[in-house]
Amino acid sequence: MDKLKKLLPPLAVVVLLVAVWWIVVVESESVIFPTPWQVATGTYELIEQGTLWGHIGASLFRVGTGFFLAISIGVPLGLLMGWVAGAFTTINPIVQILRPISPIAWIPLSILWFGVGDVSPIFLIFLSSVFPIVVQTTAGVHTIERQYLRAAENFGVKRLKLFLQVVIPAVLPQIIIGMRVSLGVAWLVVVAAEMIALRSGLGYLIIDSRNAGNRYDLVIAGMVIIGLTGLLLDGSMRRLERLKMVRWKYAR
Amino acid sequence: MHADLAFRKSCENVVADKNPPMVVAYQGPMHAKLAVSRITKSYVTDKGLLPVIGGIDFGVGDGEFVAIVGPSGCGKTTLMNIIAGFDRPDEGQVLVDGVPRDGPNAKGIVISQQGSVFPWLTVQRNMMFGLSGDGDNEALADHYLELVGLKGFEKSYPHELSGGMLKRVELARALVVKPDILYMDEPLSALDALTNLRMRTELLRILAKERHTVLLITHDVEEALHMADRVLVLSSRPTMIQARFEVPYPHPRKLSSPELQTLKESILRELGL
Numbered sequence: 416m417d418k419l420k421k422l423l424p425p426l427a428v429v430v431l432l433v434a435v436w437w438i439v440v441v442e443s444e445s446v447i448f449p450t451p452w453q454v455a456t457g458t459y460e461l462i463e464q465g466t467l468w469g470h471i472g473a474s475l476f477r478v479g480t481g482f483f484l485a486i487s488i489g490v491p492l493g494l495l496m497g498w499v500a501g502a503f504t505t506i507n508p509i510v511q512i513l514r515p516i517s518p519i520a521w522i523p524l525s526i527l528w529f530g531v532g533d534v535s536p537i538f539l540i541f542l543s544s545v546f547p548i549v550v551q552t553t554a555g556v557h558t559i560e561r562q563y564l565r566a567a568e569n570f571g572v573k574r575l576k577l578f579l580q581v582v583i584p585a586v587l588p589q590i591i592i593g594m595r596v597s598l599g600v601a602w603l604v605v606v607a608a609e610m611i612a613l614r615s616g617l618g619y620l621i622i623d624s625r626n627a628g629n630r631y632d633l634v635i636a637g638m639v640i641i642g643l644t645g646l647l648l649d650g651s652m653r654r655l656e657r658l659k660m661v662r663w664k665y666a667r
Numbered sequence: 668m669h670a671d672l673a674f675r676k677s678c679e680n681v682v683a684d685k686n687p688p689m690v691v692a693y694q695g696p697m698h699a700k701l702a703v704s705r706i707t708k709s710y711v712t713d714k715g716l717l718p719v720i721g722g723i724d725f726g727v728g729d730g731e732f733v734a735i736v737g738p739s740g741c742g743k744t745t746l747m748n749i750i751a752g753f754d755r756p757d758e759g760q761v762l763v764d765g766v767p768r769d770g771p772n773a774k775g776i777v778i779s780q781q782g783s784v785f786p787w788l789t790v791q792r793n794m795m796f797g798l799s800g801d802g803d804n805e806a807l808a809d810h811y812l813e814l815v816g817l818k819g820f821e822k823s824y825p826h827e828l829s830g831g832m833l834k835r836v837e838l839a840r841a842l843v844v845k846p847d848i849l850y851m852d853e854p855l856s857a858l859d860a861l862t863n864l865r866m867r868t869e870l871l872r873i874l875a876k877e878r879h880t881v882l883l884i885t886h887d888v889e890e891a892l893h894m895a896d897r898v899l900v901l902s903s904r905p906t907m908i909q910a911r912f913e914v915p916y917p918h919p920r921k922l923s924s925p926e927l928q929t930l931k932e933s934i935l936r937e938l939g940l
Contacts, residue, residue, distance in 0.1 A: 565753060566783035570797035570844065571773045580796065584787035663786035663826045 449632035454639065457632035461620075471640065473615035474605050477533060481540025481608075481610045489597070490590060491549035496549070497556020498582065510549060518543040518604050526611055536616070543604045544597035553595065555649035556582065556587025559569075588664030595652040602645045617641050699726030699762070701750070701848060706759035708745055718872060720756070721746050723903030727848075731786045732874070732881040734891035737901030738938060743884045746906070747852045751777045751883065763848070775848040780856050784825045784836050791821035793836060797844040810859075811839040814873060815836035831862040838870070842877060851883045854888065867893050871918055888934050892927050893920060900937045910937045 431523045434452050440450045447466050449457070461467035496510075518539045525535045559582065567581045609618025624633035656665055708720040719742040727733045737743050748754035750761050752771035761768040763775065771777070777796075784793050794808035812818055815835040825833055834854065841849060855863045871894055874881065885891055892900045895914055902909040912930060920927060 487892045525929075558782075562779060562781045562783040563785060565771075565777070566785070566795075569751070569773065569777055570773075571771075572797070580788070581785065584785070587787065659824050660787045663824065 416516065418629070437579065447610060447629060447631060449635060453660045454633040454635045457630065458636040460530075461633065461636065466620075467640075470615060470617050470620045470637075471644065473619075474617040474641075477536045477608065478540055478598075478601045478605055480597055481537045482544050484537070485545040485548055485601070486594060487596055489545045489593070490552055493549045493552020493590075493593070493620065494556060494582070494586070497586070498552040503553065507553075514546040514550070519607050520613060522607075531611050531613055535611050536605075539608040540601045540604060544601040547596040547600060548590070548593040551593030552586060552588050555586035555593075558589075559585045584660060588661040589621075591652070591655045595649065598648055598652055599645070602641070602648055603652070605641065617644075674905050678795040688928070691729060700729040700731070700764065701727040701882065702762040702765075703750060704759050706746070706756040706761070708742070708749060708754070708757050709818070709905075714737055717907035721907045722750075722759075723906070723908055725899060725908060725911075727880055727882055728817070730878050730880055732894060732896045733899065734884070734885060734895035735899045735901060736755055736885055736888055736891050736934065736938070737906060738903050739886055741901050741903050742906040743886075743901065744852055746901075747850060750806070751850045753777075761910070765918065774846055775850055775890070776844065776846040777839055777852060778834075778841055778854045779851075780853040781831055783859070784833055784840065786825045788825075789821065790817065790823050790836055792824070792870070793825070793845055794840050797840065800894055807843055809839060811843045812836075814842070815839040815869070829862075830858055831866060833851045834858065834866055835869070838873070842879075846879065848880045848882065851881065851885075851886055854883070856887070860904050863887075868891075868919070870894065875918070889922055892931055893936075898930075898934060900934055907924070910934075 419486075437451050440448050442474060458467070492506070496506055521539055521542055522535075525538050529535045529538055561583055563585055564577075567577050572580070605616070606618035606621060609616035610622055613619075621634050621637040624637065625632040655661070701722055703725050706720055706723045706812060707718070709716045709718045713716075723746065725733070735743060735746070745754065749756050750768075752761070752775070754770050758929065788796065790812065791805070791808055794812060795804045798807065800805040809818070809821065812821060815838055817832060817835055817839065820828065820832070825836070828836065837854075855866050858866060867890060881893065881894075883895060888898075892914060898912040898914060899908050900910040900912070901907070910933075912934060914927075914930065916924075922928075922931075
């Protein structure tokens with residue numbers, strides 16, 4: 416009941432927006448811009464054809480792979496940069512230079528290196544999502560409260576134990592925040608990354624629907640599905656924040 | 668000669684094992700558990716050299732409870748960091764059992780104001796953090812948790828406990844590694860007045876059982892008088908020991924007793940109040 420109460424206001428906003436959209440399209444007698452109903456039937460058409468799940472699956476696969484690569488490289492790199500001062504001064508400048516370059520700018524190079532298969536979009540997604548996790552992890556190590564490191568030193572624990580039982584758990588809440596940001600960015604660039612993809616993915620669906628017959632209902636359907644999937648992905652990352660061993664950081 | 672020594676040693680062991688802990692306050696660096704000798708420390712700042720500690724000398728006997736009080740900002744924490752091995756003095760040295768201190772170790776555990784119970788570990792895992800592999804660590808951890816009155820909270824996370832309970836965990840985690848010396852840097856200052864008082868009594872009860880050497884740094888004169896065998900008063904920066912007071916009264920002490928009130932006034936006078 417309480418959940419329903421919380422859900423009601425945002426739901427009302429969505430209903431209101433859809434209503435305004437519908438009214439504006441009908442009133443302006445637009446021939447090309449679809450009504451919500453047309454978007455719904457367009458989506459149903461994709462489900463009927465059986466292509467929708469394929470597109471979603473392809474996008475999720477690319478984002479998942481790129482994101483996984485970003486985490487498996489970004490977290491260790493961030494820990495290294497945070498823990499070893501020399502590594503930070505050596506690597507941080509190049510990170511800061513590469514970070515502001517939009518993944519779109521990498522598209523030509525990506526095609527040159529990897530062609531137009533699955534690797535290119537995965538590479539672009541990796542590029543966009545690796546930097547947030549590196550930056551967040553590094554900052555996490557830098558802000559470990561001193562008293563915890565001191566206590567560990569006081570008890571005379573070995574380096575490995577210090578790293579596994581103090582440094583990593585102390586940074587874990589920040590890593591999870593970094594992962595959330597990273598996954599958000601990864602999903603954000605999926606359309607751009609799939610502009611060069613072959614025949615699958617939600618990004619491809621949007622570009623292709625526009626190019627092959629001005630199917631704006633399918634363009635919007637693609638957009639809505641990207642939005643909803645992003646919401647689900649973020650929700651699943653949020654669940655990680657509820658783990659008891661990281662809750663201490665967010666509770667305050 | 669040798670046999671004599673060995674005999675005496677075995678006697679001491681028997682005494683230590685069979686009898687309740689005896690509090691014997693040794694004096695002088697020869698017998699001191701902890702000897703702080705002619706320590707100075709300055710920091711380099713933008714405005715030049717800032718002398719913080721201007722030469723400090725004292726000893727703490729085995730099993731003795733010494734409190735250091737001083738005005739805020741006088742360099743108490745710097746002094747504690749040096750004594751516990753986290754910082755190096757410019758001059759002088761710290762001897763533990765006659766051996767110069769070189770860095771922190773588990774023979775002397777620091778309990779500080781901020782608290783350092785790891786929030787990502789359960790109470791029990793915190794307790795076992797300083798214990799190495801062999802032996803039944805879990806039983807040992809549980810024993811000390813019970814000692815501080817936290818049986819039943821083994822699986823709790825620190826953020827589920829109150830400030831006073833956290834202090835107990837920290838104390839128990841220190842005791843479980845059986846340190847020779849407890850270094851307490853304003854351990855109770857972050858607690859509310861009532862919890863502070865309750866923790867003092869608890870601390871005394873536990874110390875009576877466990878017999879540790881304790882060095883307490885505090886700005887609370889009553890706290891010092893309540894627990895310590897001896898109180899050292901520090902001057903303002905660069906800090907030196909300005910006065911030493913014996914507190915030769917048995918526990919439990921009544922702070923309202925005339926002797927302690929007189930002592931309190933003398934100490935406050937030293938602090939300029």
